Amino acid sequence: GAGVSQSPSNKVTEKGKDVELRCDPISGHTALYWYRQSLGQGLEFLIYFQGNSAPDKSGLPSDRFSAERTGGSVSTLTIQRTQQEDSAVYLCASSLSQFREQYFGPGTRLTVT
Amino acid sequence: GDSVTQMEGPVTLSEEAFLTINCTYTATGYPSLFWYVQYPGEGLQLLLKATKADDKGSNKGFEATYRKETTSFHLEKGSVQVSDSAVYFCALKVTGNQFYFGTGTSLTVIP
Secondary structure: OOOOEEEOOEEEEOOOOOEEEEEEOOOOOOEEEEEEEOOOOOEEEEEEEEOOEEEEOOOOOOOOEEEEEOOOOOEEEEEOOOOHHHOEEEEEEEEOOOOOOOEEOOOEEEEEO | OOEEEEOOOOEEEEOOOOEEEOEEEEOOOOOEEEEEEEOOOOOEEEEEEEOOOOOEEEEOOEEEEOEOOOOEOOEEEOOOOHHHOEEEEEEEEOOOOOEEEOOOEEEEEEO
16 A cells, blocks of 8 residues: 655755645554654654544644644644754654554655755 | 664665664564565565574575564565565554554665
C-alpha cells in the first residue's frame, strides 16, 4: 500500500512569509509525528498527534509553529513569519499506534531566503 | 533527560569491510531501541529494533544488541556492500510518544 507522503517536496520562501507543509499518513495509522532535520543535526521532535488531538506539543520551537490534523488523517504544519533558521527538512511519520514503529515520509525541504 | 549519542561520521569503508557504528543512550525508564536508515533521496526506514535488555535486533545482515549494563546499542555488519551507503540513525523510545534520535552517521562504501 501507499506509504507516508508529504508535499511539497521542496519549498523556497522569503523570510517573513508563512508556509504550510502537508503530510498524508498511511491509511489507518492513528499516530502522526512531525520532526525537523537540520543540516548536520539529528531529528528534532516537533509534535505528536493521536487521532486529531495533540497531547504533546513540547517540541514546537516557537509560537510561529502550529500544526493541526483533521479527520484523523492529513496533517498540516504551519510556520508563520518564517526565519532563515527555519530552513531544514521537515519529516512526517505515522504509526498504527503510539506503541508501534514509525513509518517516515520523504520529507519537505524548506529553504528560507 | 533521555538522549542518544552516536558515533560521528562520515564513515568510509571498502566493500566487504566490517562495520560498527556506536550508539549509547541515557534514559530514565526502560527504553526500546531502534536503528533507522536513510538511503539517498529516500525517507527514514526502520532497520531493526530491540525492546528489552539483551535482545538482539537483526535485519539485512545488520545486528545490534541491547546492552543495559553499558547503555549501548551498537550497529554491526560483518561485510558491507556499496548498497549499504546511507545515513544511519540510532533512536530510543521510553514511555510516552516521543522518539529521541541521534545525529546520524553517514556511511559510504566504496567498491
